[in-house]
Amino acid sequence: MKILVIAEHDNLSLKPATLSTVTAALAIGQPVDVLVAGTACAGVASAAAAVAGVSRVLVADHPAHGAQLAESIAALVAEIGTQYTHILAAATTTGKNLLPRVAALLDVAQISDIIAVKSADTFVRPIYAGNALATVQSEDPVKVITVRTTAFAEAASAGNAAAVESLGVVKEQALSTFVGQQLSTSERPELTAASVVISGGRGMQSGENFVLIEKVADKLGAAIGASRAAVDAGFVPNDMQVGQTGKIVAPELYIAVGISGAIQHLAGMKDSKVIVAINKDAEAPIFQVADYGLVDDLFKVLPELAEKL
Amino acid sequence: MKILVAVKRVVDANVKVRVKADNSGVDLTNAKMAINPFCEIAVEEAIRLKEKGQADEVIVVSVGDKACHEQIRTALALGADRGIHVEAEDGLQPLAVAKLLHAIVQREAIGLVLVGKQSIDTDNNQVAQMLAALGGMPQGTFACGVEAQDGKLKVVREIDGGEQTILLSLPAVVSTDLRLNEPRYASLPNIMKAKKKPIDTLTPADLGVSVASGLRTLSVEPPPERSAGIKVGSVDELITRLKTEAKVI
Numbered sequence: 001m002k003i004l005v006i007a008e009h010d011n012l013s014l015k016p017a018t019l020s021t022v023t024a025a026l027a028i029g030q031p032v033d034v035l036v037a038g039t040a041c042a043g044v045a046s047a048a049a050a051v052a053g054v055s056r057v058l059v060a061d062h063p064a065h066g067a068q069l070a071e072s073i074a075a076l077v078a079e080i081g082t083q084y085t086h087i088l089a090a091a092t093t094t095g096k097n098l099l100p101r102v103a104a105l106l107d108v109a110q111i112s113d114i115i116a117v118k119s120a121d122t123f124v125r126p127i128y129a130g131n132a133l134a135t136v137q138s139e140d141p142v143k144v145i146t147v148r149t150t151a152f153a154e155a156a157s158a159g160n161a162a163a164v165e166s167l168g169v170v171k172e173q174a175l176s177t178f179v180g181q182q183l184s185t186s187e188r189p190e191l192t193a194a195s196v197v198i199s200g201g202r203g204m205q206s207g208e209n210f211v212l213i214e215k216v217a218d219k220l221g222a223a224i225g226a227s228r229a230a231v232d233a234g235f236v237p238n239d240m241q242v243g244q245t246g247k248i249v250a251p252e253l254y255i256a257v258g259i260s261g262a263i264q265h266l267a268g269m270k271d272s273k274v275i276v277a278i279n280k281d282a283e284a285p286i287f288q289v290a291d292y293g294l295v296d297d298l299f300k301v302l303p304e305l306a307e308k309l
Numbered sequence: 310m311k312i313l314v315a316v317k318r319v320v321d322a323n324v325k326v327r328v329k330a331d332n333s334g335v336d337l338t339n340a341k342m343a344i345n346p347f348c349e350i351a352v353e354e355a356i357r358l359k360e361k362g363q364a365d366e367v368i369v370v371s372v373g374d375k376a377c378h379e380q381i382r383t384a385l386a387l388g389a390d391r392g393i394h395v396e397a398e399d400g401l402q403p404l405a406v407a408k409l410l411h412a413i414v415q416r417e418a419i420g421l422v423l424v425g426k427q428s429i430d431t432d433n434n435q436v437a438q439m440l441a442a443l444g445g446m447p448q449g450t451f452a453c454g455v456e457a458q459d460g461k462l463k464v465v466r467e468i469d470g471g472e473q474t475i476l477l478s479l480p481a482v483v484s485t486d487l488r489l490n491e492p493r494y495a496s497l498p499n500i501m502k503a504k505k506k507p508i509d510t511l512t513p514a515d516l517g518v519s520v521a522s523g524l525r526t527l528s529v530e531p532p533p534e535r536s537a538g539i540k541v542g543s544v545d546e547l548i549t550r551l552k553t554e555a556k557v558i
Contacts, residue, residue, distance in 0.1 A: 069475065070438065071447055093468045097450045100403070100438035109404055109524040112433045122527065127431050128326045132335050133530050140523035175447035176477050179463070183471040192469075196558070220558060228487065238453065238467050238488055245347075245427055245487065247469070253557040263325055264429075270535055274555045276547065282540075291538035291555065294547055304544040309558070 001029035001120060006077060006089040006098065007048050011038040011066065014047040016193050017090035019154035022051055024147040025088050026155070027117040031055035034162075035080070037073050039066035045164050052156035060167045067178035070097050072171040078105035079169060081142055085120070091146035091248075092192075099144050108140035115151035129244040129267035149192065150250035150271060184239055191240065194223035196253045197272070199242055200235070201227035201265075203258020203279065203298055207235040212299070213257060215306035225249065225269075227259045243268035258298045261286030278302075310420035310479070312355045312364045315410055316348040316384050318377040319430045332528045344380045347425025350485040353492040354455060355423050356388035363457045364421070366390050370413055372406050373399050378508065385503035386495035392508035397520060403431075405513075405520035407439035412516035414444055419480060421462065426451050426484040437484035447477040451486040 003025045008015040018034070025032045034048045037060040045059045060076055081087050081102060089095035091113045103110035115133070116124040122137045123145065191197065198220065200213050210224070217224050225242040226235065242249055244267035254272035259265060261277070261284055269275070270289055277290035280297050287293040294301060320326060321341040329336045344352070358364045369384040370393040371377040381392040395409050414422060427434040441448035449455070449464030453472065456463045462477045467486045477483075495503075513520050541547045551558045 070441075070450075074442060093451060093466075096434050097438065097448070100435035101442040101448065103435070104404060104407060104439035104442035107404075109402055109522055110433075110435050110439075111524065112435065125432075126532070127529070128320075128335055129429065129432070130532055131326050132328050133532050135527045135530070136524055137527050138524050174478065175445075175481075176449075176475050179474040179476055181468070181471060181473040232487065237471070238486070239469060239471055241487075244429065244432065253551070253555070264322065274551070274557045275535075275538075276551070287540070288537045289535045292547055292550055293538065293540045294544070295540060301544055305548070308544060308548055 002084045003028055003030070003032045003086040003088065004081065004084040005032060005034045006087070006095065007034050007036045007044060008090050008092055008094055009036065009038060009041065009044040011041045012043065014044050016154055017092050017149045018048070019051060019157055020149035020152040021088050021090045021147045022053055022155040023152040024114065024117060025086070026053045028086055028120050033058055035060065035077065037065045037076055038068060039063045047157070049162040049164050050158050050160050052160050054160055054162040057162055057164045058167050059164060060169055062170045064170055064172040068094065069176050069178060070101050071173045071175045073098055074101035074105060075171040075173065076169055077102045080167065081106055084142060086143045086145065088145050088147055090149050095146045099146050103144040106142050106144065108142050108144055109138060110144045110146070111136060111138060112146050113148045114145055115148050129263050130270065131263065148248060150248055184237065188217060189221065189223045191223045191225055191242070191247050192249055195251050196220045196222035197225050197242070197249050197251045198222045198255040198257065199225035199227060199259060200230055200257050201259030202229040202233060204230060204235060210236060212302040216302055216309065219306060219309040227262070227265045256286050256290070257302065259286055260284045261289065310364050311366045311368060311417055312358060313410070313414060313417065313419040313422045314351050314355045314367060314369050314384065314389065315422070315424045315436070316352060316369055316371050316380050317345040317425070317428045318342055318371065318373055318380045319345045319428050322346055322429055328529055328531045332530055334529050342376070342379070344383055345425050345428045347427055347485055349492045350487070350489050351423040351425050352384045352387050352389060353490045354485060357490065358457070359388070368393060368417060370395065370410065372397055372401060372409055381508055382503055383495065385506045386500040387493060388499070391506055394508055394510045395516070396510055396512050401520050402522040402524055403433050403435035404439055405518070405522060407436050407443055408518045409513060409516055410436070410440050411443040412518050414440070414480070421480060422482045424482070424484050426486055437482045441482040444480070444482070447481045449475060449477050449481060449483040452483050453486050453488045455483055455489065
């Protein structure tokens, strides 16, 4: 058994999603190597070497890997991947973009979004928006897996001193070029890592009204999410979407405001520890999964919450 | 340029499926079926590119049993020019589907493949990336913007922290995200016209593809049920309970 975890990073810092992926890897077996592919990413490599349970950090530091485009990184991972029994990455947009390409290059299946490890070849993953859990077994020589990070605790980010080795592999390619990116800047915690999330739905009626949610979020140190309906209506950007095809969250406290509770939304938040629903429609399906439901007008409740918290 | 769009027949997005009593899968008996919503967005984008004069032909393909003719017809009614049905058992793994599509890309000399980023049944999110790998093509996944630019394709992608813009050489594979467009409805005259559009039927053997997979499903179980809690009467009661009972704030 030999496991490779693909580090999630932005060349500056190691993302917490990697820590959850390492935990999933250790549940499968050992040793666990971590690949850091990027440019000027030595800081990320040191951070990865400190993660508990990591045996070795492999660094592929080259400008050609800077934007971490799948065309280049997949070729790199496929080349070193044949030495491994398992290749894991977080089921983030980066991991989901990369690993199917790796799997196809290795001519093996890819197993998406696992939530449990039953054995070295058997895993559990949600299907049908989480309305069913499939247990799947792989006979492939290399198992290529993305990990739902909310299902695995984060490995300790300090205390280890794994060896850091430089990989001499460079994958230049001309198929795709990075043009730019527009990242949302926010003082708030990251949606998938926050311990409190408050989300608004179609009931918010407009993007401007999200200021009411912001005021509550400020009091709770919460991240702000939204239902697909709110995104589709243009109230907020898509990177705030919680649901089957958006982000999967599992905070200590999830507050759903003006969200009816479509299957697709529940898929993204029903593993939250405590769920609060605020909706004026007492029949809204969201109340079927809520620990605490408040049937009332959100335009009255939100200001009151912001004031009294 | 020829565009290939793949569509998948899936259970309608509003149906809440139940797991079969023998844990062999989910029960889809008499369930309403539809084109996977992301595939519908891919069809729409292909038709728009053709309407803008950036594509000559839109070919729609579906892999599955005979029932998926219904979804191919729907795409034809929306504006695709012709259909290809790859007759195969339902539930093929994404790698097998990608291999079948790859064979069609080569056969038809396709310039751009548009697929949905994910199907709402198996939730894999793999086919586009795998097809791109097999064909040595670039991939623009989770696209919310697609634009032809000097023989290349500019793709804006939805990523976790915001948006990313990349430039792809052609041929390329693009997987569609929700905000890319709003699919149109088929008009009655177009539905009638679609009945006359051709649909070729091929088998994996015709395409020289093995659909074997190293992955099998051992069982399918219902998720742990979450039960409804209590209704609180006021904001004060809510705050008190969150503090003293749930202890989360």
